[in-house]
Amino acid sequence: MERVYLDLKARILSGAYPPGTRLDPAQLARSLSASATPVRDALYRLSGERLIETWHQEGFRQPLLSEADLVDLYGWAGALLALALKGRTPRPELPGGLIELATGERYPDAIASLFRTIAIGSANREMRDAIVNVIERCMTIRAAEVRVDASADEALVAMTEDYRFGRWSALRSKITRFHRRRAAFAGKVAAEIRRRSEPLR
Structure with a gap:
């Protein structure tokens, strides 16, 4: 999980995902060569750090700041x-x-x-x-x-x-x-x- 978390965090901080982009755990799992569970855990952790946000309780996205x-x-x-x-x-x-x-x-x-x-x-x-x-x-x-x-x-x-x-x-x-x-x-x-x-x- 730590490897997935660090890889995903590095992508987010580098601006790999434009603001507003939906972050789909299944798609991310494929690109990170990982299963969906550690990806979802990493997304929740990053959401807790407010680097990404939960979207209408239906998923995750890159924040689109006003x-x-x-x-x-x-x-x-x-x-x-x-x-x-x-x-x-x-x-x-x-x-x-x-x-x-x-x-x-x-x-x-x-x-x-x-x-x-x-x-x-x-x-x-x-x-x-x-x-x-x-x-x-x-x-x-x-x-x-x-x-x-x-x-x-x-x-x-x-x-x-x-x-x-x-x-x-x-x-x-x-x-x-x-x-x-x-x-x-x-x-x-x-x-x-x-x-x-x-x-x-």
Whole structure:
């Protein structure tokens, strides 16, 4: 089951299924070379993580987020990250006091790397888990963000620089502004997502 869960989760996070796509356990079982039972168990687990959703209690689908959904998600992400940075000091056991950032060339990967590294630096396990979850839930919308907001990459670079130099107050402020701007663009992002989605089967 773990292999099926990890394979299916990787597909979902990579955007293999457009928003709104119905996820049929039988079809997925064939493509994953597995029986339907571990596939269905993995789907329920991913639904519990809110990476997919149950649809009218008749099956599973890739979420099709509305503008209001995105505004709430951005607000939650910004609040969690700001809280994780509150009172932050560099961790003395790490070289230079900072966790090295993984290199990500693509905007979705780079922003996930930055936010995940902030999560790792938190001493609160619940906060770490919550931030990682919101990072994963945002993965499929990051590509749409950069298509509708040309300044998204620039904001990411500025936040990354603040992290590298341990400018925590400045980073908190930039993260707050970043998510407010994401919320302001939520309608355009939602429209971009819908434009690229397929009708439910």
